[in-house]
Amino acid sequence: MxxxxxxxxxxxxxxxxxxxxxxxxxxxxxxxxxxxxxxxxxxxxxxxxxxxxxxxxxxxxxxxxxxxxxxxxxxxxxxxxxxxxxxxxxxxxxxxxxxxxxxxxxxxxxxxxxxxxxxxxxxxxxxxxxxxxxxxxxxLPGPSFTISQSLKAFLARGLTLKDMVALLGGHTVGITHCGFFNDRLSNFQGTGAPDTSMDTSLVNKLKGVCSSSNNPRVDRTTSLDQDTPFVFDNKFYNEIKSKKGVLKIDQNLADDPLSAKWVSNFAANNTIFQEGFVKAILKxxxxxxxxxxxxxxxxxxxxxxxx
Incomplete structure (x- = not known):
């Protein structure tokens, strides 16, 4: 049948x-x-x-x-x-x-x-x-994936590079646990220092957030968009262009030449971002x-x- x-x-x-x-x-x-x-x-x-x-x-x-x-x-x-x-x-x-x-x-x-x-x-x-x-x-793609690693996963599911950048833009309303980025704040990849791709003021801010609990079992959270955390807009892209991506995968979007073009396009025009997001989420x-x-x-x- x-x-x-x-x-x-x-x-x-x-x-x-x-x-x-x-x-x-x-x-x-x-x-x-x-x-x-x-x-x-x-x-x-x-x-x-x-x-x-x-x-x-x-x-x-x-x-x-x-x-x-x-x-x-x-x-x-x-x-x-x-x-x-x-x-x-x-x-x-x-x-x-x-x-x-x-x-x-x-x-x-x-x-x-x-x-x-x-x-x-x-x-x-x-x-x-x-x-x-x-x-x-x-x-699933992990929070520390490179763009090429992430893209491989998206392409395998019929999604394009543009779709990937647009869908990760959903992080504009997202939150994450300190456990997913703590290494970027003090000992990135065993260097004994913060990740140089993160803005220093954000590093200090997030250190305060993640160390604010007296209970070591509590994994604190923070917004992925530090500017308008509950508004679905293109501010996320402007932040990662300013080295304010909380997750490494987000910062990689702005830093990798492969995806940087779409980050710039979406950062410049909220309408272009939202149109791209709709096409991507429907796919x-x-x-x-x-x-x-x-x-x-x-x-x-x-x-x-x-x-």
Whole structure:
């Protein structure tokens, strides 16, 4: 039997007409209390799509027989699973067994980006949820990756250099833990000194942030965009051009000739950045999707495969 392709804008217009408005209202309510959900949902969407495609496999809880994706190291700080649960619960009450968890992630991310001042765009829907979630499958670009290392991972998923620079621009609303950049502040690559590619004033500021806890077990956090941390704009690119990238991978974007051109373009014009971001995140949302009768399911509980 041939695979029926079904993903398109407005997929739920007849199946569950209120689906997108339900998602949006829950996100609005949550955003009014915590603006950091934009960063959290962007990260969840990215981490889901980069591993076995956009199939909501990141939402599955581990069992005695299986360690799921959310238990892998890069995913231990992914959050807002409860927000997805809340949306799913409301959708199941309104139209049972209709809206996939994969679509919920994509729609919630879109709405949060718009609320943070980013572009409002139409998202394709019609994805189905995956049937596999293994921690061993998680292979994501790391915070210290070079541009060539990062680009290799993006190209393998059908994304371009421009897409990569635009998607990493999502860090404009992101936060990170000190553990991901502490080495840049004092003993970069065993030199016994801070990373020279980081602005000295930022080094001193972050030293204060990361040493402010009396509990060594507390891994402090800071904004990746030190200027407008909760606004989805192009300030991030201007900061990394000024040696104020917190993560090494972010600073590499501005310093590597391969990506520097797009950094400059996005830094100079917020509209160009947002247009580039929309194209990139729509491509991200179409990676290895399950749709039509081509496999997968619509989970009743986003954390558990249907029985």
């Amino acid at each position: 041939p695979v029926t392709l079904s993903i398109h804008v407005g997929y739920y217009s007849t199946k569950c007409p209120q689906a997108e408005s339900i998602v949006r209202q829950v996100v609005i309510d949550r955003f009014s209390k915590d603006k950091s959900i934009a960063a959290a949902l962007l990260r969840m969407h990215f981490h889901d799509c980069f591993v076995t495609g956009c199939d909501a496999s990141i939402l599955i809880d581990s069992t005695d027989d299986n360690q799921s994706e959310k238990e892998a190291g890069p995913n231990l700080t992914v959050r807002e699973y409860s927000l997805i649960d809340e949306i799913k619960s409301k959708l199941e009450a309104a139209c049972p067994n209709k809206v996939s968890c994969a679509d919920i992630i994509a729609l919630a991310t879109r709405d949060a980006v718009g609320l943070a001042g980013g572009p409002n765009y139409k998202s394709h829907t019609g994805r189905r949820d995956g049937l596999v979630s293994r921690a061993s499958d998680v292979d 991200l949302g179409n990676i290895q999707i399950l749709q039509g009768n081509g496999g997968g399911e619509v989970r009743r509980n986003c954390r558990v495969f249907n029985k």
